[in-house]
Amino acid sequence: MDEVFKALADASRRSLLDRLHAKNGQTLNDLCDGLAMTRQAVTKHLAILEAANLVTTFKHGREKLHYLNPVPIHQIGERWIKKFERGKLTALSELKRQLEKRDE
Amino acid sequence: MDEVFKALADASRRSLLDRLHAKNGQTLNDLCDGLAMTRQAVTKHLAILEAANLVTTFKHGREKLHYLNPVPIHQIGERWIKKFERGKLTALSELKRQLEKRDE
DNA sequence: TTGACATGCAACCATTTGGTTGCCTATTAT
DNA sequence: ATAATAGGCAACCAAATGGTTGCATGTCAA
Numbered sequence: 185m186d187e188v189f190k191a192l193a194d195a196s197r198r199s200l201l202d203r204l205h206a207k208n209g210q211t212l213n214d215l216c217d218g219l220a221m222t223r224q225a226v227t228k229h230l231a232i233l234e235a236a237n238l239v240t241t242f243k244h245g246r247e248k249l250h251y252l253n254p255v256p257i258h259q260i261g262e263r264w265i266k267k268f269e270r271g272k273l274t275a276l277s278e279l280k281r282q283l284e285k286r287d288e
Numbered sequence: 289m290d291e292v293f294k295a296l297a298d299a300s301r302r303s304l305l306d307r308l309h310a311k312n313g314q315t316l317n318d319l320c321d322g323l324a325m326t327r328q329a330v331t332k333h334l335a336i337l338e339a340a341n342l343v344t345t346f347k348h349g350r351e352k353l354h355y356l357n358p359v360p361i362h363q364i365g366e367r368w369i370k371k372f373e374r375g376k377l378t379a380l381s382e383l384k385r386q387l388e389k390r391d392e
Numbered sequence: 393t394t395g396a397c398a399t400g401c402a403a404c405c406a407t408t409t410g411g412t413t414g415c416c417t418a419t420t421a422t
Numbered sequence: 423a424t425a426a427t428a429g430g431c432a433a434c435c436a437a438a439t440g441g442t443t444g445c446a447t448g449t450c451a452a
Contacts, residue, residue, distance in 0.1 A: 186299050193297035194440085195290050198368075205372060212399065225441055227400075246398045246449040257372045264302075265365040268309060268358045298410080316429065329411050331430075350419040350428045 185264070188256045191236035196221070197229045201238060204252035211247045289368070292360045295340035300325070301333045305342060308356040315351045 191197055200215060216226050230250060233239040240251045295301055304319060320330050334354060337343040341360050346353045 189299075189302070190297050193294050195293075196440085198293070201372075213397090221440085222442065223399080224401090224443085228440075243399095248399065252372075254372045257369055261365055261369040261373070265361055265369065268305075268356075268361045269365070300410085317427090325410085326412065327429080328413085328431090332410075352429065 185260070187236040188238065188260060191232050191238055192257075192260075194229070194232075197233055200226070200229055200233065201252060201257075204239065204250060208251055209249045211249060215250060289364070291340040292342065292364060295336050295342055296361075296364075298333070298336075301337055304330070304333055304337065305356060305361075308343065308354060312355055313353045315353060319354060 196219070203215060204210060212223065212227065212230070215230070216223050219226060230239060230241075234241060237256050238253055240253050242249045242251070300323070307319060308314060316327065316331065316334070319334070320327050323330060334343060334345075338345060342357055344355045344357050346355070
């Protein structure tokens with residue numbers, strides 16, 4: 185779970201996930217297109233995404249195809265975010281009470 | 289949004305959020321209890337959480353009370369994670385197809 | 393078979409990050 | 423008044439991060 189959070193912390197990596205979401209199965213060179221960084225930088229980002237299991241790859245000849253794996257993202261939603269949704273309203277009402285207390 | 293993702297990338301900070309979720313309105317010293325780091329390190333983490341609007345604070349005498357703000361977490365779920373839920377099944381079936389193709 | 397293309401590997405670099413120590417300020421309690 | 427308590431500020435440090443360049447390897451096409 186920590187690896188996933190860390191992988192998602194970088195905007196370039198999130199943008200790579202966005203691009204795979206828009207069009208799955210792209211090669212490394214496809215994913216480099218239009219990005220203001222070298223291919224090797226993209227390779228590193230993809231390696232981090234792959235280590236976090238957010239991306240799966242398949243070699244096809246000399247090309248490497250990248251596929252989005254949405255499962256860890258879904259798990260963040262289920263196992264982590266939902267935990268904070270419960271009690272959201274009470275937390276907010278406490279906040280509100282404190283904000284009002286400031287003006288006393 | 290980027291600040292929120294970055295703030296959530298660190299396990300110590302996520303644990304601080306957990307602690308505030310369990311018991312809201314804790315002081316800095318409360319939050320330091322049982323952690324294997326100095327008060328100043330915790331202060332820095334809380335500052336990052338506050339900058340990301342995940343935590344709101346109120347001064348009460350010489351104490352500083354910390355409150356969880358669950359809204360940004362909720363927004364990550366709504367604006368980011370949900371985007372990847374749509375098409376999750378098709379993405380997975382593509383993955384499956386590719387995994388099977390490997391054995392050809 | 394040879395050149396072009398897609399990717400991999402490794403060393404290197406600057407900046408950011410997570411943490412420390414030391415000291416200062418403000419508030420509370422005796 | 424003064425000591426203890428709660429927190430703030432700043433300098434410093436090691437390690438991690440995000441990026442680069444240079445070169446090597448494997449695969450396809452002419």
